[in-house]
Amino acid sequence: MPSWPDALQRLEGAYSDHTLRAYRSGFVAFSSWCRRRRRPALPASPETVAAYLDEESARLKPATLKQRLCAIRKIHQLSDLKDPTAHPDVELAMRRARRAQPTRPKQALGITATLRDQLLAACADDLMGLRDKVLVSVGFDTLCRRGELVSISIEDLTRTGQGRYTVLVRRAKNDPEGTGRIAHLSTQSTALIDSWLDKLGTERGPLLRPVYRRRVPALHLTPATVSRILKRITARAVEVNVSKKVSGHSLRVGAAQQLTLDGKGILQIMRAGGWRSMNVVARYVENIDADVWN
Incomplete structure (x- = not known):
């Protein structure tokens, strides 16, 4: 044996x-x-x-x-x-x-559009700050899990006739064969990516990379780094107590909640985030503050 x-x-x-x-x-x-x-x-x-x-x-x-x-x-x-x-x-x-142990799973704080904009405004104006802006904006637009987000390569980007990028999310937790899904990026994300690629001076390799002062090696970020970056920016944009509730899943949670607030149906949300279970999406959006509907 x-x-x-x-x-x-x-x-x-x-x-x-x-x-x-x-x-x-x-x-x-x-x-x-x-x-x-x-x-x-x-x-x-x-x-x-x-x-x-x-x-x-x-x-x-x-x-x-x-x-x-x-x-x-x-x-x-x-x-x-x-x-x-x-x-x-x-x-x-x-x-x-x-x-x-009859406990409900804890859900990360959702980064909805308002908090996303606060995070973008709090990012520094240097090279690392630009990378962080790309992470926040693309993560929100694509509803990617943190592992999916850091796996995106520049080659996965395609510019559409409208001038915006789409991105091929090649592999997901519920897609082990790697069929992939297409996510559409906003004008804001497209502009940030163009600025970032101009700084990188390359059209190949990882999109999101570690930044060591002015050196940016062609390495993918680790999934755990996404959590640390979001916590750091949130602490700067809002407060430390709020940042403690943020995780690498917060962009995905918040984008799903924002789609609900925007009046999108559950099937549209499932398609946008690559979900196959309505129950999972329902858990994501159940914590939306009812006051925002009024």
């Missing part, structure tokens, strides 16, 4: 790097727990997995436990072993974990 890292290596190229890291870290956590209790992690018995869930549910959220179960299941499948997570005892343990 191959070791579980060898088994996991078979997934290279078939799954995203994020998914592979989640499988790896999830099974490492489970195997460490098993080692401390002198239980085999591979193959694991249903009793072991259920005991793991019961114990860890005191400190881990149900969503995290679900991710760990996915890792345990996948490693066993790749090793041609019986899946212990399919046993009724494991299902019952997971139900106990969910009932013990």
Whole structure:
């Protein structure tokens, strides 16, 4: 029987790097727990997995436990072993974990059009400030997740007959085959991109890049950097307490909320953001302040 890292290596190229890291870290956590209790992690018995869930549910959220179960299941499948997570005892343990922590998922503060404009005005006038403006404006227009946003390359941009850009969002969380979707950029985003590309002096490579004083290497930003940039600009534009509620998902949330405020239907919003579930979109827009409708 191959070791579980060898088994996991078979997934290279078939799954995203994020998914592979989640499988790896999830099974490492489970195997460490098993080692401390002198239980085999591979193959694991249903009793072991259920005991793991019961114990860890005191400190881990149900969503995290679900991710760990996915890792345990996948490693066993790749090793041609019986899946212990399919046993009724494991299902019952997971139900106990969910009932013990009945929480709603926290939603990031939505950056709607008003806050977006405040962020753009707060960006510095230097090279990094221009990059930040492109990030904010393009992120809002495309409703991209942070990983999708930093993956955009200059080659993904196409100028339309109206003079504005469209961008091909090549790969999304719910689009593992990379079919992609076309997002339309505003005149404002187009002008910012033109200024940014003029500074870069290139028509190839990552659109959003790290800036080290006057040096801009041809590297993609990391998804985590999006969160830090948005928090930094929000703290400058509004206040620190507001910035704490902002995440890398705030542009996507806020743009969906803005489309709702603009009277767009849920199918239009789903198409704009590449959603396939109405329930997800409904959660995004449920926190809109009712006062803005009056």
